[in-house]
Amino acid sequence: MFQAVLDAYGLHAGKCTIEPFGSGLINHTWKVYQEGIAYILQEVNTVVFREPVHIAHNIRAIKEYLDQTAPEYLFIAPIKDLNGDDFIVVNNRFYRIFPFVEKSCSVDFVHQPEQAYHAARQFGKFTRMLRAFNVQKLKPTIENFHNLPLRVAQFKKALEQASQKRISEAKFAIGEIIRHYGIEAQYVHLLDSGALNLRVIHHDTKISNVLLQAETGAGLCVIDLDTVMPGYFISDVGDMMRTYLSEANEEEKDFSKIAIRTDVFAAIHKGYMEEMDQVLTSTEKQFFIYSGKFMIYMQAVRFIADFLNGDIYYKTNYPKHNLIRGLNQIDLLNKYIAKESEFEGIIKKINDFHE
Ligand code: GN1
Ligand code: MG
Numbered sequence: 001m002f003q004a005v006l007d008a009y010g011l012h013a014g015k016c017t018i019e020p021f022g023s024g025l026i027n028h029t030w031k032v033y034q035e036g037i038a039y040i041l042q043e044v045n046t047v048v049f050r051e052p053v054h055i056a057h058n059i060r061a062i063k064e065y066l067d068q069t070a071p072e073y074l075f076i077a078p079i080k081d082l083n084g085d086d087f088i089v090v091n092n093r094f095y096r097i098f099p100f101v102e103k104s105c106s107v108d109f110v111h112q113p114e115q116a117y118h119a120a121r122q123f124g125k126f127t128r129m130l131r132a133f134n135v136q137k138l139k140p141t142i143e144n145f146h147n148l149p150l151r152v153a154q155f156k157k158a159l160e161q162a163s164q165k166r167i168s169e170a171k172f173a174i175g176e177i178i179r180h181y182g183i184e185a186q187y188v189h190l191l192d193s194g195a196l197n198l199r200v201i202h203h204d205t206k207i208s209n210v211l212l213q214a215e216t217g218a219g220l221c222v223i224d225l226d227t228v229m230p231g232y233f234i235s236d237v238g239d240m241m242r243t244y245l246s247e248a249n250e251e252e253k254d255f256s257k258i259a260i261r262t263d264v265f266a267a268i269h270k271g272y273m274e275e276m277d278q279v280l281t282s283t284e285k286q287f288f289i290y291s292g293k294f295m296i297y298m299q300a301v302r303f304i305a306d307f308l309n310g311d312i313y314y315k316t317n318y319p320k321h322n323l324i325r326g327l328n329q330i331d332l333l334n335k336y337i338a339k340e341s342e343f344e345g346i347i348k349k350i351n352d353f354h355e
Helices: 002-008 052-069 113-129 148-161 164-169 171-179 181-192 233-244 262-276 288-308 321-338 340-354
Strands: 016-020 028-034 037-044 088-090 093-099 199-201 210-213 219-222 229-231
Touching: 002 016, 002 088, 113 199, 113 210, 113 219, 113 233, 113 262, 148 181, 148 288, 164 171, 164 288, 171 181, 171 288, 171 321, 181 288, 199 233, 229 233, 233 262, 233 288, 233 321, 262 340, 288 321, 288 340, 321 340
Parallel strands: none
Antiparallel strands: 016 028, 028 037, 037 093, 088 093, 199 229, 210 219
């Protein structure tokens, strides 16, 4: 496989070193070196991304736009192969190669608020750079990816079809998801009211999807552009809340370790707003705090639905893995909701200062 893929790019397998790279669960990634130059080789998971050509289409359209409007902005598009294509298909598998950004690094956890600040700035900057880009030119790379009503409908269907054993094991989680149906109702109301604008959204804002300068830790650019598609800002801000606020992540089984860091909340707000303050409408800004509830709840719904379905989507390492992940997200959600008035206080203080 490597031979055929590398050939297409004029690289020579015999002269390369190839090693697995990164911590992604969906795609396969390798780092390739040849004669002192490093590349990132990736195979796209076509079970999850059913139309990989949509990914290539979106990245190309954005790259062309940015080359015209902001050539200094660091945007990591795939390298073209010898035929000028930005991906290659070998044995029905879909591969692409990216340049490796030298002197960059990434982290898997937010240890300090500054890291959350730098990441939030980069995700905000990305959407800001593309504020005048016609979002209708982008194709959905996963249909209904962050469509909460659909995710809840999938949960209800899973509940109907699940075994009695799984239903009784997940009893508490199911009750919690039902207790929080209001989060979905609020989303439906939000969309109906037209309060949110369709924008170019990243949809996977975990900290490892930002490249940082190795020396200073400052933000360089965003990566992992497969879920870049039209969406709402609450997806990006909400996924930062979901994955940065607690030091313990969704894999943690000891929920006493899940705790909300308000200084990280303030850092996400500062970084994102430094870029997006002039872009978001005042109505959209009212849903900054809601975004965390939206994303944490949706993730809980997805994990529990997958548990009820018999673990068919997310990779699992032990029998109740998805149930524990779902319970973890429910715990995070309840702790987030308990902090809402503190979050409001933080935002009010910033707004009062600017007035
Ligand atoms: C999946 O594998 P990863 O971490 O890139 C999922 C996200 C979830 C995340 C939860 C395409 O992303 O939506 O938030 O797991 N991506 C897809 O860990 O489903
Ligand atoms: Mg991803």
